Structures are given as C-alpha cells and as structure tokens.
Amino acid sequence: MELVNKTEVSEFFLKGFSGYPALERLLFPLCSAMYLVTLLGNTAIVAVSVLDIRLHTPMYFFLGNLSILDICYTSTFVPLMLVHLVSAQKTISFIGCAIQMCLSLSTGSTECLLLAIMAYDRYLAICRPLRYPVLMSHRLCLLLAGAAWVLCLFKSVTETVIAMRLPFCGHYVVSHFTCEILAVLKLACGDTSVSEVFLLAGAILLLPVPLALICLSYTLILATILRVPSAAGRRKAFSTCSAHLAVVLLFYGTVIFMYMKPKSKEARISDEVFTVLYAVVTPMLNPVIYSLRNKEVKEAARKVWDRRQTSA
Template sequence: MELVNRTEVSEFFLKGFSGYPALEHLLFPLCSAMYLVTLLGNTAIVAVSVLDVHLHTPMYFFLGNLSILDICYTSTFVPLMLVHLLSAQKTISFLGCAMQMCLSLSTGSTECLLLAIMAYDRYLAVCRPLRYPVLMTHRLCLLLAGAAWVLCFFKSVTETVIAMRLPFCGHRVVNHFICEILAVLKLACGDASVNEVFLWVGAILLLPVPLAFICLSYMLILATILRVPSTAGRHKAFSTCSAHLAVVLLFYGTIIFMYMKPRSKEAHISDEVSTVLYAVVTPMLNPVIYSLRNKEVKEAARKVWGRRWTSR
C-alpha cells in the first residue's frame, strides 16, 4: 500500500503566498531585483578573486566559495518562485521537488560550515599573523572547502531520500513557496521520526556548533585587536571582521528561527518570510557587504575593469 501511495505522487502544489495576492505583486519586482543583484554581485566577486593575483589568498578563496554557494543556492528556487508569483499554476514535479530540496539543503548547509571556516581563517590571520602563511596553506584551504561541500552534499542526499520515500496521503499542497523539507514532511502520513532525528542532529551540528565556534573565534579576535597599539591597525582589523560578522548574524539569526523552533503542524507566514530573509536577502547582501567595505576588492575590481577597457 505504501508503494502505491508513493508512486501516485507525481507533483506537488506550492501554496507560497497565493493567499496574499497583493504581497505576490510586491514580491515579484523585489525578488527579481534581489536575484539580479545576487547573480551580478557574486559573479563579480568570483571573477575579481580569480583574475587579480593579489587576491589569491585564503580569505578571498573562501569568499569566492561563498559567492558560488550564494549563486547556486538562490538559483535552486528563485527562478521557479518568480514564475509562480505570476502564475495560478504553482506546481512542481515529484522529482523536481526532490532535486530542489536536496540542492537547497546541500548549499545552505555548506554555507553554515563555510562561515565557520572563514571565522577560523580570520582568527589565524589576526591572532597568529606570523604563523598564518604556514598554518593556512593552499592545501588546507582546498581540504576545508572540499570537505564542507562533500559532507553537506551527502548529508542532504540522505535526508532527501529518507523524506521522499515516505508515503504521502491526502492533499499535495506544500505550505511554502519551495520544497522546504519541513513543509513537505507535514504532508507525510507515515512515521517521520527518523527524518526528525536526522534533521535535529543536522540542525545541531550545523547551527549551534558552528555558531559557537564563530563566536569563540571573534571573542579571541576582539581581544587581540584591543591589544593592537596602532589605531589604524585596529580599524583595519575591525573593518575586515565586522563585514563577516554582519553576514553571520543575518544568516544564522533567520535560519535558527526556522529550524530550531518547536515543530508545528500549522503553517505560518513568518516561516516563508524567514526563508526569504536568509535565502534571498542574505545572498544579495553578501557581495554588497564584502565589496563596499573592502578596499582590496574595490581596488582589484578597478584594475580588472581598467585592463578590460585597455585591451579593447
């Protein structure tokens, strides 16, 4: 019987903001603009980091990874969300839902680990400046970034497979604008206890643990900065680290509200607003925060742009 129920599911209906037509009309131009800024801004950071040899450092290697993650993350659902905002037919196939769930979980989880890795990189750069080139080698950068990508991908595949193998009974209406795993699990009529255990373990490992590590790193960074005799040196260190900290607070604040709050069978509009904040707004702000507050990035962008026009 379970197999029959499962094979009958061919598509889901993404309810999204369909109960708020005025909000849909407002969100379409806003999300379109934010998605465009996300694509252009993060692509520019990746291009500048690759083309300017002065930015071939661990900090900009991880920043490039973060930009690629933001592009991939938003692209897993924003294009379809924009189509659904203008359409009455808000459906997604079973396979499309599974792929969207897996890719969004994977890229979102990887960003959690990458932000912790970036905090560790800043800790070594500020607190261990003399040993920094020896400790944060190119090989270690590749190992840390690669491990984050691979581990989170396999974790997300496992969670998605377990979730989508559950029997789905009754209606197929997902109370969200994406195939968010918590929203899809509410439609399952089988035992979802295994899924809940996986999600809670994953949420604890990817949210409080990295956040605690980030907070510890920045406490040590702050203590080191305050001992710097030069005012200019303190200002430069604060400027570099505050940009990263702003991204961390915005990203973790909204995602912890989403995944660490008590489970509820009822859907709330606040869940979807929270998703918009950490899944659309944060990827847009990342390049803005890092580029506008970073003289090295702005100078590298001017050089790359200047070489491009000179070559013409």
C-alpha cells in the first residue's frame, strides 16, 4: 500500500515542549542519561543471554527479545526528541513521521504480546515442569516470537497507512514530542472513523486480552506455588517469575494510567512529561529488574566479565 498525502502538508512541526525552554534544558540531560542506560542495560542482557550457554533457554530467549524491543522502541523517538530539545527546528518530514509512527506502534504492540507469551512460558515451567522441555520447544519459541513481531508489524503498517492517507488541510502542528497516532489524527479534517475503529480493535486485542492471559497464567502459577510443601521450594518457584511480574505491573500500570484516565480537551504539559518519563524509564528499568531479581543473570554477567578481563 502506498502512502498518499492528499494535502499540501509535506512536514509536521512537533510542538512538544517548545513553549517551556527551561523544561527542555532539564529533560535533555535526564533523557540522554536514561536512554544511554537503556541501550547499555538491554544490550548487556542480550549479550549475556547469547554468550552464556546455560541461558540458552526459552525464558532467556524471550527476555532477549524483550530487550531488543526496548532498544528499538526507545530508538524510534528518543534520538529525534533529544535533537528537538536543543534545536529550534522541530520538524519531521511526512514520510519520516509515518515511519516513526509505524515503528513505535509496532514495537509497543509487540511488547504487549511478548509479555503474555513470557507469562505462558512461566506457567508451563512451574505448572508443567516435567513436560516443559517438550511443550516449550525451540521451534515453538521461534514461532511465538516471530508471530508477535510479524503480526504487530502488519497491524501497525495498516493503521499507519489508513491514518496518513487522511487529508490534513494544511494543519501540521502536532501537540506531541513524537508522531503519536492519536495526536496526528487530531489534525485530520476528514472522516477518521475507520482509523479509530482499527485503533480500538487493536487496543482491545493488545491490552485487555494479553493482560487477561497474564492474570490467568499467574493465578494458576500462584495456586501451584502454594501447593509446594517446602518454604524453600515456594521461594525458588516464585523467584523464577517475580522479575517478569514486576515488568508486567510496571508496563501495564503506566499504559493503563495514560490511556484509561479521563482525557482533557486540551493537551496538558504534565501529560507529555509523564509520557516521556514512562516511555524512557520503563525500558531502562526492565534490565535492572531482571538483573537484580535473577541470580542466573548476575552470575552469567560476572562470568562473561571475568572471561573478558582474563583474555585482556
């Protein structure tokens, strides 16, 4: 499908925090530091998962995918946002806006599905331990992760094409720091009902449905853990999924707060600041949570570091 801009709009102005220069000066070093930590932390998780053969398991395969997703998601908007924070030129081309919109939608949607897949993996590992190697085979891991990436990319391309084919009638000022699809749709002067239906269907499939599956998985996991006779066994079983549960609560908690709270007619700067923080902070905290809550990751990282020091 080809993007067709039916108006004279060739670029968009990302308003962001342009009316608050002091806030821009504060956000630039803060977001730069958090983005750097996000890149380093998630890259370290991927490297450790690949280099340590003991971590070649479904759990760490999906964790590596989650880390790659976090890197891709933040990289779709943070570099451009940082440039705009220190520059008076805050424009993005029409095609660049469409690409950014599509990639942000795709990576964010994929994370919703991946967290549900990881919950299912933990359910099989704890509730079906004897059959776990057979049920969660390497082929199934590839199939589940690949399906999540491909389906969400297809969904996001469809939503982006439908949105960007709308007429904008010369409106080009986006009240956001990125080409967020809802902010761009506000500029359209045509019928947005088709786009809104697609977005609603996607939101239902990617928020309540995966969250319900996650809740069901952890309900069954909790019931299984409580039946473990020894306290040590219960702690060990819970420790294998506590990090994932923390990431789920952090991710879905912030998303639900942002998109389920009452909307004001006018965009508020506090909403945009919170959006920046959760969009950057959540990917930054994921590797921290997994590193602190998982002894295997810490031991693998230490051994990889020791091998590098020895070889050096």
